[in-house]
Amino acid sequence: MHEMSLCExxxxxxxxxxxxxxxxxxxxxxxxxxxxSCVEPEALQFxxxxxxKGSLAEGAALVISRPPAEALCLSCFKTVPVKQxxxxxxxxxxxxxxxxxxxELKIRELEVV
Amino acid sequence: xxxxxxxxxxxxxxxxxxxxxNHDEDHVHFGAGEAGVSVPGVSQSRLIQIEADILxxxxxxxxRNRALLAEKAVLALNLVSSPGSGKTTLLVETLNRLSGKxxxxxxxxxxxxxxxxxxxxxxxxxxxQINTGKGCHxxxxxxxxxxxxxxxxAGGIVFIENVGNLVCPAAFDLGEAYKVVILSVTExxxxxxxxxxxxxxxxxxxxxxxxxxxxxxFNVDEAIANARRxxxxxxxxxxSARTGAGVDGWLCWLEGARAMQAAGLAAE
Numbered sequence: 001m002h003e004m005s006l007c008e009x010x011x012x013x014x015x016x017x018x019x020x021x022x023x024x025x026x027x028x029x030x031x032x033x034x035x036x037s038c039v040e041p042e043a044l045q046f047x048x049x050x051x052x053k054g055s056l057a058e059g060a061a062l063v064i065s066r067p068p069a070e071a072l073c074l075s076c077f078k079t080v081p082v083k084q085x086x087x088x089x090x091x092x093x094x095x096x097x098x099x100x101x102x103x104e105l106k107i108r109e110l111e112v113v
Numbered sequence: 114x115x116x117x118x119x120x121x122x123x124x125x126x127x128x129x130x131x132x133x134x135n136h137d138e139d140h141v142h143f144g145a146g147e148a149g150v151s152v153p154g155v156s157q158s159r160l161i162q163i164e165a166d167i168l169x170x171x172x173x174x175x176x177r178n179r180a181l182l183a184e185k186a187v188l189a190l191n192l193v194s195s196p197g198s199g200k201t202t203l204l205v206e207t208l209n210r211l212s213g214k215x216x217x218x219x220x221x222x223x224x225x226x227x228x229x230x231x232x233x234x235x236x237x238x239x240x241x242q243i244n245t246g247k248g249c250h251x252x253x254x255x256x257x258x259x260x261x262x263x264x265x266x267a268g269g270i271v272f273i274e275n276v277g278n279l280v281c282p283a284a285f286d287l288g289e290a291y292k293v294v295i296l297s298v299t300e301x302x303x304x305x306x307x308x309x310x311x312x313x314x315x316x317x318x319x320x321x322x323x324x325x326x327x328x329x330x331f332n333v334d335e336a337i338a339n340a341r342r343x344x345x346x347x348x349x350x351x352x353s354a355r356t357g358a359g360v361d362g363w364l365c366w367l368e369g370a371r372a373m374q375a376a377g378l379a380a381e
Binding site: 002005006009010012013017021023031036037038039084085095096099105106107108110111112113 | 158167252284310
């Protein structure tokens with residue numbers, strides 16, 4: 001359940017941002033969670049609701065986007081979509097894939113008042 | 114009726130609308146009144162685009178640890194595995210062999226107890242125990258504080274024994290030079306594909322408890338092939354911390370890693 005610590009990091013970022021951009025409530029937090037980021041969206045959602053209680057983001061919506069993961073095939077040199085780290089190239093079947101994206105873990109947008 | 118927010122009471126709107134406002138004691142709203150009046154340019158909520166890495170804070174602590182270790186020419190290794198893979202036994206054996214030759218210290222991560230740190234201290238090596246409480250992993254902030262408490266000698270090694278867990282520690286960079294994942298032959302050979310993130314981030318996989326191979330159905334080749342499926346560059350060592358077989362290879366690997374760190378060439 002490291003998702004709980006990630007939610008605490010999200011709360012820290014919200015507090016810092018609130019001081020910088022002068023807002024008092026957060027209504028929505030939009031995050032990008034890559035499929036290879038070792039985060040379980042359901043666990044993040046659960047942790048978010050618990051951690052935000054009593055804070056400036058109590059009751060805020062957590063909107064999770066899942067950007068696609070991509071890898072470079074070292075055999076056919078195409079950039080191909082992957083679901084897991086050990087997928088084979090869907091074009092040529094090679095196992096020699098270098099993951100290039102899909103481990104994102106970031107806050108993209110906030111809706112605040 | 115107020116035309117700004119649609120409420121029924123008369124009042125003035127002579128103030129900044131970036132925030133909600135109070136009319137009467139029990140009437141707090143943000144303009145989403147029942148009349149549904151919307152006024153262009155007066156928005157109750159606003160959007161802020163930020164590109165904030167959720168692990169940003171941990172990563173900046175990790176960078177700080179890495180810089181300190183580089184400055185002191187100390188090699189730090191992050192040891193990760195399931196509970197019971199033999200991390201502490203391997204460490205005790207390693208410390209005994211390094212004793213008198215290479216200065217080594219240990220940061221022990223466990224949810225509770227100082228049992229492991231006590232085992233380490235019995236070898237004469239300094240150890241700091243971090244109890245994470247309910248936490249399932251070490252983070253770079255905790256490790257930074259532990260580094261303050263440990264003597265750091267140039268050319269030495271700090272072993273960071275992470276909480277036994279193949280999931281959560283994968284996400285947290287501690288500032289180590291190399292991540293070492295330990296898999297014992299009493300586990301399944303499919304662990305690397307079941308828990309790919311931790312194997313994908315590791316530089317070295319140690320197959321431990323090889324003395325038990327005649328008694329278990331563990332397929333070594335398959336385990337190595339699985340690890341390479343998630344991490345093409347992972348190095349592999351096979352050893353038994355209990356009998357000492359193969360431990361020389363590990364000590365050679367450590368010697369190489371130590372030389373790389375001293376030369377400022379250790380990989381991130």
